[in-house]
Amino acid sequence: MDRRDVPQAVITRLPRYYRYLGELLEEGVERISSNELSERMKVTSSQIRQDLNHFGGFGQQGYGYHVPTLYAEIARLLGLDRVHNMIVIGAGNLGRALAGYANFEKRGFNITALFDKNPELVGKKNVRDIETYAMEDIEEYMDTHEVEIAVLAIPKTGAPEVAKRLCDKGIKAIWNFSHTDLDVPKGVVVENVHLSESLMKLSYAMEEA
């Protein structure tokens, strides 16, 4: 199965399929029909059939989907079949929360370092066994370690400059929690998590409800 053949709309639904298939695996479920999956996920079974028809690993009519095969196929498409090294810029509460999620590591997102401007945090292992470095050391660290993803968990004022430094050093992707849009060279992936905009969406929906 080639990723280019999968429509974008299906792709955006993949992480949710991946989550439900993972839960089924944990429960020891080997096969599931689209009807059963439909009930769990609260989407129509025809949507599920259409979506999952893009992937290998489903049995014939009446046999349902083979959970481990489908799970592995989706993992591969999402790039979860290999390890991504990740650094976290900002060792405040949010940076520490993100660095502390064992679940990311389980998915192959390996957090190797934290960076912070607070000298009291530098040189210490503030989260699990992950060392915190000074902000000035980003370049040296990237010269000597393989880093693909940087998590930006600093206030918006400092974010553009740090993003530029990361890009200059060849970062491949930035997971941006800083509340500003980043200007990056073509080819660098940015995924924004603008928390206050999510909260505004919630607030808007409350006005509707």
Added chain:
Amino acid sequence: MDRRDVPQAVITRLPRYYRYLGELLEEGVERISSNELSERMKVTSSQIRQDLNHFGGFGQQGYGYHVPTLYAEIARLLGLDRVHNMIVIGAGNLGRALAGYANFEKRGFNITALFDKNPELVGKKNVRDIETYAMEDIEEYMDTHEVEIAVLAIPKTGAPEVAKRLCDKGIKAIWNFSHTDLDVPKGVVVENVHLSESLMKLSYAMEEA
């Protein structure tokens, strides 16, 4: 301007307009043309004109938009013209990070309490002057305080039960950081922030890039 007349696609772009208009206000800018705004926001000026034509407060051709009026109008639509009381369930790193954002309060999201099952945190002010209560005290707290929004920052295993308790007590909205889909009665707003799914989207885009 009535919210029902505004298309959903425009609504989802509002928080971003709100952010840019807020930055203009901070810079003391009173008026801006759609061309200038377009350059800043990196969307076409015709998109901006179409979107903002849904709101009052824009001048005639050649005069540009009146920033404070447009800002206020969008704030009103997003429900930011009034205060929402909010509690945070889970006083771990993520809960504390969310409770600590002064920016939410600036937008009228007033965090009044944290709840946690860890007795070492209970009874203390772990973030600013916000007290942490025991999980058992959620009902009593909601009986005696006005609470509209609950932030769910606990592991997924406990989330469904806590969500049910919140809904039974009449919560209006749940901002859900627990990595599971919540089953809530009609009328209760849920806004999910599934961080690991966001990370998978980033990882997928890296494979594409």
